[in-house]
Amino acid sequence: MAASEGNLHPSDWSPDGLYVAYTSSEEPGIWMLPMEGKQKASFALAASSCHERRPAFAPNRKFVAYQSDETGRYEIYGRSFPSTGRKWPVSSGGGGGPRWSPDGRETLYMNAGRELVSTRVETDGTEIRIRESHVLFFVNLSTGLSDSFFDISADGERFVFIRSLKASSPLTVLLNWDEALRN
Numbered sequence: 001m002a003a004s005e006g007n008l009h010p011s012d013w014s015p016d017g018l019y020v021a022y023t024s025s026e027e028p029g030i031w032m033l034p035m036e037g038k039q040k041a042s043f044a045l046a047a048s049s050c051h052e053r054r055p056a057f058a059p060n061r062k063f064v065a066y067q068s069d070e071t072g073r074y075e076i077y078g079r080s081f082p083s084t085g086r087k088w089p090v091s092s093g094g095g096g097g098p099r100w101s102p103d104g105r106e107t108l109y110m111n112a113g114r115e116l117v118s119t120r121v122e123t124d125g126t127e128i129r130i131r132e133s134h135v136l137f138f139v140n141l142s143t144g145l146s147d148s149f150f151d152i153s154a155d156g157e158r159f160v161f162i163r164s165l166k167a168s169s170p171l172t173v174l175l176n177w178d179e180a181l182r183n
Contacts, residue, residue: 007024007025007026008022008023008024009022009023009024009025009053011023011053011054011056012055012056012057013057014057014061015060016061018034018036018061019032019035019057019061020033020035021055021057022042022055023052023053023054028048028049028050028052029046029047029048030046030047030052030053030064030066031043031044031045032044032045032081045064045082046066046068046079046083046087048070050068050069051068051069051074052068053096054066054067054097054098056098056099056100057081057100058081058104059100060125062080062123062125062126063078063123063128064078064079065078065079065090065099065100065107065109066079066098067095067096067097067098067109073094074094074095075089075091076089076091076095076096076098076109076119077089078107078128080126080127084126088127088128088130089130090109090119090128090130091109091111091117091119091133093111094111094112095109095110095111095112095117096149097109097149099150099152101156102152102153102154102155102156103156104121105120105121106119106120107119107121108136108150108152110139110150111135114138114139115136115137116135116136116137116138116159117133117135117136118136119131119132119133120133149161149162150162
């Protein structure tokens with residue numbers, strides 16, 4: 001995908017297929033890889049010493065939502081694309097795994113209480129205006145998820161989740177295991 005010493009984590013394709021948004025284990029920030037042209041040099045959309053993860057393009061490709069721990073916990077932010085350097089906080093009580101609704105009028109993310117939150121946004125092509133947020137429902141997610149907690153159907157009416165069927169895995173404690181090895 002791109003030359004890097006670390007692990008690359010592609011998160012999203014732009015709706016027009018011209019860019020792949022990814023993160024790297026070696027270089028902090030959100031990176032964009034152009035898919036057209038002879039020189040496919042990556043460039044940073046958001047580069048800082050914070051952990052920025054899970055970028056997601058808006059349907060119009062003019063904005064990217066992502067999570068960052070710059071406040072000490074993960075929150076959701078929106079940023080213009082290509083970047084003007086401006087960013088807008090979307091969440092205020094923690095958040096991860098952002099997605100855009102198919103019409104681009106909402107960002108959706110999981111909060112710290114494992115609830116799916118919808119935040120209405122308005123855009124004029126250059127700025128994001130954050131409107132009201134509300135919890136949609138609680139989700140019992142599996143542990144050890146990839147960059148995609150959930151996704152939204154093309155009509156915006158349904159969600160798909162990775163869900164845990166059990167509350168937790170059983171814990172097995174083996175006592176006197178060293179005696180069993182000696183016998």
